[in-house]
Amino acid sequence: MTRRFAIVIGLAALLLAAAMVAGVALGTIPLAPGAVLRALAGQGDAVTVSVVRQLRLPRVALAALVGAGLAMSGTALQATLRNPLAEPYLLGVSGGAAVGAVLAVVAGLTGAALLPLAAFAGAIAAVVVALLVARAAGGRADGRVLLMAGVVVGAFANAAIMVVLANAPADAIRNATWWMMGSVAGAEWTGVRALAVYVAVGGGVLWANALDVDALTLGEEPAAALGVRVERTTRLVYLVSALLAAATVSAAGLVGFVGLVVPHLARATGLRTQRPLLAAAALIGAALVVGADLVARVAMPPAELPLGAVTALIGVPFFLTRLRSLR
Amino acid sequence: MIAFDAVAARYPRQPSLALDGVTLAAPAGQITAVVGPNGSGKSTLVRALLGRLPLERGTITLDGDDVAALAPRERARRVAVVPQRESAAFPLPVRELVAFGRHPHRTGFAAWGEADEAAIRGAVEAAGIAHLVDRSSDELSGGEWQRVRIARALAQRAKALVLDEPTTFLDIAHEMSVFELLASLARDGIAVLLVSHQLNLVARFAGQIVLLHRGTVAAAGTPNDVMRGDILERVYEWPVVVTRDPAVGAPSLVPLRGRRG
Numbered sequence: 001m002t003r004r005f006a007i008v009i010g011l012a013a014l015l016l017a018a019a020m021v022a023g024v025a026l027g028t029i030p031l032a033p034g035a036v037l038r039a040l041a042g043q044g045d046a047v048t049v050s051v052v053r054q055l056r057l058p059r060v061a062l063a064a065l066v067g068a069g070l071a072m073s074g075t076a077l078q079a080t081l082r083n084p085l086a087e088p089y090l091l092g093v094s095g096g097a098a099v100g101a102v103l104a105v106v107a108g109l110t111g112a113a114l115l116p117l118a119a120f121a122g123a124i125a126a127v128v129v130a131l132l133v134a135r136a137a138g139g140r141a142d143g144r145v146l147l148m149a150g151v152v153v154g155a156f157a158n159a160a161i162m163v164v165l166a167n168a169p170a171d172a173i174r175n176a177t178w179w180m181m182g183s184v185a186g187a188e189w190t191g192v193r194a195l196a197v198y199v200a201v202g203g204g205v206l207w208a209n210a211l212d213v214d215a216l217t218l219g220e221e222p223a224a225a226l227g228v229r230v231e232r233t234t235r236l237v238y239l240v241s242a243l244l245a246a247a248t249v250s251a252a253g254l255v256g257f258v259g260l261v262v263p264h265l266a267r268a269t270g271l272r273t274q275r276p277l278l279a280a281a282a283l284i285g286a287a288l289v290v291g292a293d294l295v296a297r298v299a300m301p302p303a304e305l306p307l308g309a310v311t312a313l314i315g316v317p318f319f320l321t322r323l324r325s326l327r
Numbered sequence: 328m329i330a331f332d333a334v335a336a337r338y339p340r341q342p343s344l345a346l347d348g349v350t351l352a353a354p355a356g357q358i359t360a361v362v363g364p365n366g367s368g369k370s371t372l373v374r375a376l377l378g379r380l381p382l383e384r385g386t387i388t389l390d391g392d393d394v395a396a397l398a399p400r401e402r403a404r405r406v407a408v409v410p411q412r413e414s415a416a417f418p419l420p421v422r423e424l425v426a427f428g429r430h431p432h433r434t435g436f437a438a439w440g441e442a443d444e445a446a447i448r449g450a451v452e453a454a455g456i457a458h459l460v461d462r463s464s465d466e467l468s469g470g471e472w473q474r475v476r477i478a479r480a481l482a483q484r485a486k487a488l489v490l491d492e493p494t495t496f497l498d499i500a501h502e503m504s505v506f507e508l509l510a511s512l513a514r515d516g517i518a519v520l521l522v523s524h525q526l527n528l529v530a531r532f533a534g535q536i537v538l539l540h541r542g543t544v545a546a547a548g549t550p551n552d553v554m555r556g557d558i559l560e561r562v563y564e565w566p567v568v569v570t571r572d573p574a575v576g577a578p579s580l581v582p583l584r585g586r587r588g
Contacts, residue, residue, distance in 0.1 A: 082416035138339060215430055217417055221410035222476075224377045226483075227403030227431040272419050 005276045008269045012283035016064065019290040023060040024052055026298055062187035062195065062251060063293040063307075064286035067258055069199045069248040071285025073241040074259030075266060075277050076206045079217045080237040081143035087260035088245030091150035091238070095157025096126020097249040098180055102161050105176045106168045115179065116191070116250035123246035126153050127239070146238060181306030182253040184293050191251050198247035203282065205240045209233055210274035256308045258285050261315040264322050288314065329353040329376070329406060329487050329520055334385035336375050344383070345371040347542040353520040355486065357534030358513050361522045362553075364563050367539040369522045370411055373491045377408060389487060403431035406487040407480035411495075411522075413472075418465040424475050425451055425460070428482025446482045453508060454478035469496030477505065487518040494525060506532045530554050531577040538562060554578035 025031045029051060031039070038044040039052035073088040088094075100122020104115050133149040134142070165173050206213075212233045215223040220230050245259065266281040292310040299305055330352040337344050346368045353359035361369050374380045376387055376394060387394045389405050397405070407428070415424070428450060429443045451457050454474045459467070467475065473493055480488060490509070494502040502525070510532055513519045523529050529536060530550040538546040538553050540562045546553045556569045565582055572579040 079417065084417070211430060211433060214423075215427055217419075218415055218424075218427070219410075219413050221374070221377065221379065222413045224379055224399070225403065225408035225410055225480075226427055227398075227400035229399055230379075267417065272417070272423060 004270055005280075008271060008276070008280050009283065012280055012287065016283050016287040016290065019287045019294065020060050020064065023063070023290045023294045024056045026294060027051075027056060028297075028301060058189050058192050059184050059187040059293065060290055061192045063184045063289045065192065065195045065199050066184065066248045066252045066255055067262070067285035067287070067289030068282040069195070069202065069244045069285075070255065070258040070289075071262035071266070071281040072199075072203050072206055072278050073244040073248075075263040075281040076209075076213060076237050076274070077241045077259075078263050079213045079274060079277075080234055080241075081147055082217055082219070083143055083147060084264070085260070086143075086147060088241055089254070089256065089259060090147060090154065091242045091245065092126035092130040092153035092157065093123045093150075093242050093245040093249060094254050095154035095161075096129075097123035097246060098176075098254065099126070099157045099160050099164075101179050101253070102164050102176045105179065106164055106172050108172075119179075119253075120246050120250035122157075123242070123249055126157055127242040127246070129153050131235075131238070143234070146234075178306070179253045180308075182255040182308030182311075183296075183304070184252045184289075184307060185304060187251075195247055195251045198244060202240050202244040202247075203278065206237065206278055207275060209237060210278060213237060213274045252307065254308050255289060255311055257312040257315040257319075258289060261319045262288060265318060268322050328355055328388075328390055328518055329489070330388045331372065331375075332386050332388065334372075334375060334387060335383045336371060336380045337383055338371075338380065344542050345380075346375065348385070349539070349542070349544055350385075351537045351544065351547060353487070353518045353535075355516050355518040356513055358509055358519045358521055358529075358532055359535045359537065360529040360533035361520065361537045361539060362524070362526055362529060363539030363545070366541075367562075368542040369539055370491055371542075372539075373408060373410060373489055373522065376406070376489060377410075378402075400431045400434065403483060403485070405485050406489060407483035407485040409476050409480045409488075409490040409493055411491040413476060415464045418463045420460070421456065421462050421464065421467070421475050422447075422460045424464060425456075425478045425482055428479040428484075431483060446484050450478040450481035453481055455504060470498060470501045473497060474501070474505070477508070481512075486516075487520070488512060489520045489522075491522045492524060493521070494523070494528075502528070526554065526559075526580045527572070527577075530579065531572070531575055550578055554580060 021033060025033055025036050031048065035044060035048055036052060039049045042049060070088055077086040077088060078084055097119040100118040101115055104118035130149040130153045133153065134145045137145050165176060212228045215226045215228045216233060224230050262281050262285040265284050266277050269280060271277050271280055289311060292314055293307055296305040296307050296310045331349050334346050334349045335344050336346045361372060363369055371380065375382060394402050425447050429446060451460060454477045456474050456478055459471060473496055477493060494505050497505060506528055509519050509521060533550060536550055536553040537544055545562050546558050554569055556567055559567050559580060568581045568583060570579050570581060
């Protein structure tokens with residue numbers, strides 16, 4: 001187990017490193033790896049240094065954090081809710097964030113700082129509503145009830161978006177739609193730092209609860225028999241996963257499929273318990289989103305493809321091979 | 328000793344009590360069997376012990392300490408419970424499944440130690456699953472699953488052991504080996520509380536039988552006290568004859584055919 005863990009983590013880290021180097025080196029102005037390294041050290045011509053340090057590096061870092069956050073969120077949720085279809089966007093996070101963002105866009109609040117805040121507020125509101133719905137249904141920690149509550153809140157949010165957009169001006173619709181397709185373009189270091197804190201703290205909490213979550217995959221009663229506080233752990237993981245997802249959504253819009261697929265990819269490596277899975281999923285998720293962003297940038301220049309579409313286009317074939325191996 | 332004292336409990340939004348004043352004690356050194364028809368409250372006892380169902384009245388104690396006041400992990404170090412149902416959402420290797428038994432002993436960042444390894448080795452050995460440790464849980468038969476779960480409970484190294492119908496999916500040989508294992512654990516001084524439908528086996532292995540009926544204790548005592556035709560007919564609502572097992576001399580139940588008019 002430990003040797004397999006070392007191999008998987010080593011390979012995933014290599015993959016991420018390669019994706020990040022390529023992500024910094026390639027683009028409208030391709031750079032040689034040597035030039036990238038010199039620019040990182042602050043040497044070379046001023047344009048290259050600025051492209052690398054102010055444009056591409058924060059973008060690649062943001063993509064990596066988005067991928068890591070969504071992947072860890074999905075890994076913890078699938079185990080805690082004992083459902084291989086669970087993913088962060090099913091908690092109502094995506095729908096709520098989209099409502100917040102769309103309202104902000106339609107209200108004309110397109111400032112760089114306001115849109116993420118509105119999306120974050122919307123996501124948190126949706127999660128709170130989903131939790132209240134689940135409690136009203138009597139299933140405070142029942143995985144099925146929590147998931148259904150999230151799905152229902154998400155559906156409601158989507159309906160609300162359609163109502164709002166139905167009467168919105170064309171450019172507002174375009175802005176809102178573009179945001180919902182996900183992007184890490186225009187990443188800045190302040191946003192990267194903020195998301196890094198969320199991912200580090202959220203990942204830390206999930207790591208600290210990983211043994212309890214492992215026990216929860218056996219079922220509520222077996223977990224209770226082993227001394228796990230079932231309700232508390234379920235609610236904590238649900239909230240932290242939702243916060244992680246909300247933070248990534250407010251930073252980069254909706255990047256679909258990562259939270260669902262990457263946990264399965266991590267499990268396909270043969271790792272079985274939460275701690276190694278969280279670490280592997282974080283690295284694989286980061287590599288996937290960095291790679292997807294690279295493809296989004298270089299596939300059809302000068303146009304950029306929507307990041308959420310590219311992650312799904314890359315993720316689905318992976319997922320299909322995984323489904324085959326499951327029979 | 329596990330002791331239930333006048334325990335009453337109710338499922339949420341249910342009009343009637345699932346347990347209505349149940350008093351029983353499972354002392355160290357013997358098997359105490361809880362039997363009764365479906366829905367009589369047997370599994371509810373286990374749920375109440377695990378704190379999954381709040382008590383309306385009464386107390387459940389472990390060696391005199393109220394379980395409601397114990398931290399869940401502390402409780403799990405003192406009583407190991409094998410619940411009735413379990414299905415791993417994601418396949419896990421048997422070794423990991425048994426290692427969960429050490430979960431109550433792991434606090435914070437406490438390192439995995441030789442004591443943990445020894446507990447797992449002993450449990451795997453005692454449950455007879457040494458040949459299965461590298462298998463994945465989705466490749467186990469129903470009987471193998473049950474023994475893996477018993478091994479996990481043994482790895483908890485608790486002084487008390489509660490099992491909810493542990494031999495449901497087992498064939499005769501595996502069922503007998505589980506009963507023999509429980510008997511040897513009891514001889515070693517463990518308090519074993521066994522929920523079972525196997526009245527005839529229970530009559531041979533248990534020191535004490537508690538017969539539940541609609542959330543109350545209908546009869547309790549030695550197998551000879553409880554295994555009586557009139558009592559069992561009334562509780563199970565089916566005509567029965569209690570004979571004496573010719574081989575071992577224990578009371579033995581034979582349900583009759585054809586419902587009595």
